[in-house]
Each structure stands twice: as C-alpha cells, then as structure tokens.
Amino acid sequence: MLLGSIELRDHDVTCAISDNQMNIKDKVDFPLNTPNETFRNIIKYFKNVPEVKAIGISSFGPLELRNYAPNYGYITDSSRPHWSNVNLLGTLKKYLKVPMSFTTDVNSTAYGEYIFSVLQNKPVMSLVYMTISKGVGAGIVNAGELVGYKGSPEIGHIYPKRHPKDQTFKGTCPYQGDCLEGLISESAFQARFNKSYKEISMFNPIWDIVAYYIAQSAIQSTLLIRPQKIIIGGDIINKIEIQKIKEQFQKLFNGYLSVGDNNNLNNYITTPSNSSTKLAIIGNTALAKKIYYSDANIYAK
Known part of the structure; x- marks a missing residue:
C-alpha cells in the first residue's frame, strides 16, 4: 500500500509517497505560492499516483483541528499573504478523494519521531518535540497519541x-x-x-541565558507530561547549545525526579533523530495509515 504526505511550511511545500512501512519512495519540493497554484501542484503530483490510499497533511498555522467545527481543516488567520481562511483539507479531499489526516507541522514531526523509534525497535511512547527558530513550537506524543485536541501545545508562550x-x-x-x-x-x-x-559567537553569554530559559521549558514538560524523552531542534539549536541546556536542566531540576532511561540525561534531552522534513513525512504517512484503517467509510476510487 502506498501512502502520501503533504507538508506546507513557511516558503515551500513537500509532497512525498511512502510504503506502509514508512519507507520514502518519492519526494518533491516546490515553492509555496498562492493557494490556487499550490493546490494545482499538489493535486497534479498525487493524480499521477492513483495507488496512494491515504494522505497525511501537516501545515503551518493557525489551523482549525476540531472536527466538529464548521471550518475544520482550514488555515485560519495566517500572517502569510493569501493564506488566511483557506480550506486546505476540504479542497484536497474534493480532488484527491482518499482519507486524509490533518495536523500541525510540529505535530507531524513529533509523531515522526515516535514512529521512527518504533521502526528502530526502540519505542519511545511518550516524547516532547520542541522546535526553536522563528517561533517556538512543540508537539507532544503521550502513550502513542498526539496531545492537544484544538492544536499543538503552546510551550512557546509559557513565562x-x-x-x-x-x-x-x-x-x-x-x-x-x-x-x-x-x-x-x-x-x-x-x-x-x-x-x-x-552572527552571535557561542562564547557570548546570551547562549547561557537562552539555555536557562529552554531548560525551564524542559523542566515544565517533565513535570506535566513525564515523557521518556525531550527532543529539541530548530535553527538556533546546535551541539554546543544542547549541552548548555542539559547543564542548566541538571542545575535547576536538582535531581528532583529520575528522567529518561536509567536517569541518563544525555538520552533524555536530545536533538532530532532525522531532518524535520523526513520526520514530517514519516509522521504524516503514519497518520495517513492510521486514518485509512480507522475510517469506516473508505473513499471510493
């Protein structure tokens, strides 16, 4: 069985096809343009592969994820030109006519980390995935399920x-x-x-201050979720900064709880296992597979 993935990001779109073991068989990228042009490119890509049985969609937000809402599947009040009040899910369902999952970009990446761990026979059933770049986003998987019915958890807006x-x-x-x-x-x-x-040297004290703040978010995630792992990625994170975060976490948390496997902080706070694009494809296709088998009304071809 073939499964599809669609990810809309700030400036581009990735469409991909995987088998039911999440092995990527094909991938294409194109610029994010107006909705009409973007829809044409996506639909054309998948029309050429009619064997695709279900598609996972993830996107920048804000999104309406409540399936009882009248505008479920919409990109709502986006700051991106032309992309406010766009019926993303409904338009793609109309033309491609297969079951589709729908979630945020960071959720698909977090779910991809979970699925990748399962595929590696090292399942991480509970994780927090943080991404830090233009904004601060988070996806949480707990007991193998995404957390947050209305959207992704807003860790970036804690104080x-x-x-x-x-x-x-x-x-x-x-x-x-x-x-x-x-x-x-x-x-x-x-x-x-x-x-x-x-342009800021890693010797600049600001990186210790940033690590201090990120470590606090990791502590709050630890206390609220009790995850097996916290994964921190995004453009501003590198090996030096992740080590600073661990040092601040250890100092601030002061051994209050055992974390990770055997209380190993190096295995508890980590960087992503793969690129965010690959993780999003894995997450989207896994979610597509899940909805394919859970959908009582499989779409007719």
Missing part, C-alpha cells in the same frame, strides 16, 4: 523565570512580550543585537 542577568529585555512576542518565544526566538536575537543569531 519562564527571568535570568538574573536578563531583567530588562522586554521580549518580542506581540501578545505577551517576554514569554519563552519572545525571549529566545530569532526575532529576539535580532532585537537584542540588531543582527542574526547566526
């Missing part, structure tokens, strides 16, 4: 305790100011230094 050496920066979140996202996102670096995070 961390301010670092002693970072008391005056107001933050950049247009809603909350100094929430986690407002303190550590790419826009926060730009506001702090008037240049990109890429």
Whole structure:
C-alpha cells in the first residue's frame, strides 16, 4: 500500500509517497505560492499516483483541528499573504478523494519521531518535540497519541523565570512580550543585537541565558507530561547549545525526579533523530495509515 504526505511550511511545500512501512519512495519540493497554484501542484503530483490510499497533511498555522467545527481543516488567520481562511483539507479531499489526516507541522514531526523509534525497535511512547527558530513550537506524543485536541501545545508562550542577568529585555512576542518565544526566538536575537543569531559567537553569554530559559521549558514538560524523552531542534539549536541546556536542566531540576532511561540525561534531552522534513513525512504517512484503517467509510476510487 502506498501512502502520501503533504507538508506546507513557511516558503515551500513537500509532497512525498511512502510504503506502509514508512519507507520514502518519492519526494518533491516546490515553492509555496498562492493557494490556487499550490493546490494545482499538489493535486497534479498525487493524480499521477492513483495507488496512494491515504494522505497525511501537516501545515503551518493557525489551523482549525476540531472536527466538529464548521471550518475544520482550514488555515485560519495566517500572517502569510493569501493564506488566511483557506480550506486546505476540504479542497484536497474534493480532488484527491482518499482519507486524509490533518495536523500541525510540529505535530507531524513529533509523531515522526515516535514512529521512527518504533521502526528502530526502540519505542519511545511518550516524547516532547520542541522546535526553536522563528517561533517556538512543540508537539507532544503521550502513550502513542498526539496531545492537544484544538492544536499543538503552546510551550512557546509559557513565562519562564527571568535570568538574573536578563531583567530588562522586554521580549518580542506581540501578545505577551517576554514569554519563552519572545525571549529566545530569532526575532529576539535580532532585537537584542540588531543582527542574526547566526552572527552571535557561542562564547557570548546570551547562549547561557537562552539555555536557562529552554531548560525551564524542559523542566515544565517533565513535570506535566513525564515523557521518556525531550527532543529539541530548530535553527538556533546546535551541539554546543544542547549541552548548555542539559547543564542548566541538571542545575535547576536538582535531581528532583529520575528522567529518561536509567536517569541518563544525555538520552533524555536530545536533538532530532532525522531532518524535520523526513520526520514530517514519516509522521504524516503514519497518520495517513492510521486514518485509512480507522475510517469506516473508505473513499471510493
């Protein structure tokens, strides 16, 4: 059986086809343009592969994920030009006529991590996947199921305790100011230094401050979810920063609970196992397979 994946990101779209073991058989990328042009490219791709039995869709948001809502399947109030109030799921179902799953981009990536662990015979049944770049997003899998009926958990908008050496920066979140996202996102670096995070030396004390804030989000996730693993990715995360986060976590948490396998912090807080694109394809196709077998009314070809 062949399964499809569609992922809409900030500037591009990835369509892919996998077998029922999540092995990727084909993949194509094209720019995110207007909805009409984007829909044409997606539909044309999958029309050429009629053997695809179900498709998983993930997208930037905000999305309406409540299946009882009148606008279920819509991209709602997007900041991206032309993409507000777009019936993403309904349009694709109309033309492709197969069962489809629908979730956020970070959810599909988190679910991909879960499925990849199962495929490797090292199942991680509960995980938190954080991504830190332009914003701060999170997907949570608990007991093999995504958490958050209305959408992805909004870890980026928790309020961390301010670092002693970072008391005056107001933050950049247009809603909350100094929430986690407002303190550590790419826009926060730009506001702090008037240049990109890429230009900031890893010896700069700001990276310890950022690690302090991220470690707090990892602690809150630990206390609320009790996951097997916390995975932190995104553009601003690298090997040096992940080590700083672990050091801050260990200092702040002070051994309150055993975490991970055998209380091994190196296995508990990690970077992603694969690229976000590959994980999203794995997650989307797994969700597509799940809805194919759970859908009581399999669509007629």
